[in-house]
């Protein structure tokens with residue numbers, strides 16, 4: 001989410017299984033496809049040996065159940081790359097992925113640290129009757145029940161820091 005492989009200069013690897021997590025024909029999946037086709041991202045399954053090592057370690061520290069198959073493969077791939085004298089950095093906001101990476105002394109970075117922040121979409125709502133109003137709504141009170149309106153985050157979407 002918010003990660004654009006085309007804007008990254010380092011070599012990027014991921015597992016082909018990631019495609020199961022991308023929705024078909026969305027901006028993200030198309031961006032991913034272009035990145036693969038132009039060689040910006042290299043698709044590679046980790047060797048079985050490293051996958052087993054990840055499963056063993058994750059179960060030991062209690063993170064196994066929180067990891068998806070893709071998470072495990074990404075961790076195994078990072079481990080494999082680091083044993084081949086690369087210095088991988090895993091991009092993930094997932095706490096369990098970060099935890100396992102930490103145990104392996106593999107660096108990780110979250111999307112926030114990459115400069116991807118979230119843009120908040122505000123909404124006015126009534127705590128009395130739960131009616132929602134657009135943020136541009138000029139009345140301070142609910143037109144249905146008269147309760148004073150409050151403001152809260154309706155949804156958040158990724159935004160680049162310099163937007």
Ligand SMILES: [Zn+2]
Nearest residue numbers: 126129142145
């Ligand atoms: Zn109301």
